Amino acid sequence: MGRHPKLNWRPWLALLLLAAGLAWPPAAAAQGPPPVLADLPSLAVAGDNCSPDCRSRETCGNGLVDVAKDESSFFGGSPLRTSADHAQDLGGVSDFLRREAPAPVWLVGTSMGTISAANAAGRLGPERVRGVVLSSTNLGGRHQAGVFALDLAAIRQPVLVAHHQEDDCFACPYHQVPRLLEDLTSAPVKEVLAYRGGLPAISDPCEALSAHGFHGLEDQVARDMGQWIKAHGPRP
Numbered sequence: 001m002g003r004h005p006k007l008n009w010r011p012w013l014a015l016l017l018l019a020a021g022l023a024w025p026p027a028a029a030a031q032g033p034p035p036v037l038a039d040l041p042s043l044a045v046a047g048d049n050c051s052p053d054c055r056s057r058e059t060c061g062n063g064l065v066d067v068a069k070d071e072s073s074f075f076g077g078s079p080l081r082t083s084a085d086h087a088q089d090l091g092g093v094s095d096f097l098r099r100e101a102p103a104p105v106w107l108v109g110t111s112m113g114t115i116s117a118a119n120a121a122g123r124l125g126p127e128r129v130r131g132v133v134l135s136s137t138n139l140g141g142r143h144q145a146g147v148f149a150l151d152l153a154a155i156r157q158p159v160l161v162a163h164h165q166e167d168d169c170f171a172c173p174y175h176q177v178p179r180l181l182e183d184l185t186s187a188p189v190k191e192v193l194a195y196r197g198g199l200p201a202i203s204d205p206c207e208a209l210s211a212h213g214f215h216g217l218e219d220q221v222a223r224d225m226g227q228w229i230k231a232h233g234p235r236p
Helices: 036-040 077-079 084-100 115-125 175-181 218-232
Strands: 014-020 105-111 130-137 159-164 190-195
Touching: 077 084, 077 115, 084 105, 084 115, 105 115, 115 130, 130 218, 159 175, 159 218, 175 190, 190 218
Parallel strands: 014 105, 105 130, 130 159, 159 190
Antiparallel strands: none
16 A cells, blocks of 8 residues: 555544545545544545645545556546455455454445445455445446446445435436345345435535535534444444
8 A cells, every 4th residue: 555644543443435536636536534534433544645735625525545556546447446356455455454453344435436345345245344335326327337237235244325315426316226225135234324405516516525425414424424333333
C-alpha cells in the first residue's frame, strides 16, 4: 500500500472503505475520509496519495481504497472490480488491517466501490471479511451489470444496503434494490436503510454532492452505518 495515514482504531472492529464514484476525477477520488467517518468505531484506511489541501467534503469527496494505480478506476474498472485478482488485492489490505489491529474487517463500498466490496466479500469469505456495507450500490445501467455481474449468493456475511430513494445516478436506481436483496440468498442478515431529503445537489447526479452521496445527510448515514455494524458485529 506504500505510505499510509495514521490509523485510528478500536480493538473490536476494522472498517475498510472502498468508496469510488462513477464520475469523480482521479484527484477527488483518492482523498482522505471526511471528518464524520472519524467518529465511527473503526480502523479506516484512505488512499495513499491523500491531499494536504483536503479540508472538507466539498474538496475531499469520499474516503476510499481505490483500484490499483496501474489499473483504470473509471468504466473500464468494472471488469477489474469483478475479478479474483482485485479481490485478492483487497484481501491483502484486509490482512494488513488485521495485523495492525487484531479485529474483524468490514468492507464499505460506495457506488463503483460496491462492486469491489461485494466481489471481495464473496471471494474472501467470512473468515477474512466479517460483513459488508453497500452504499449507493451500482445496480447497472447503460450496458453495465453493476453488482449483478457478481455471484451475490457467494456472500455469506451480513449485508447492509444504504441507498437514497432519490438517487438520480443512472447506474444506481433505487427500484433495483429489492432485486439486490433477493439475490443475496446466502447472507445471514440483510437490511436496507433507505433515505429521502437532504440538501439540493450541487454536483453531477453520480458524484458525491448529490443524493447519490447523501448530500446533507452524511452525518446521519455514517451514524446509522456505525450503529448497524456494531449491532451485527462480534460481541465483547
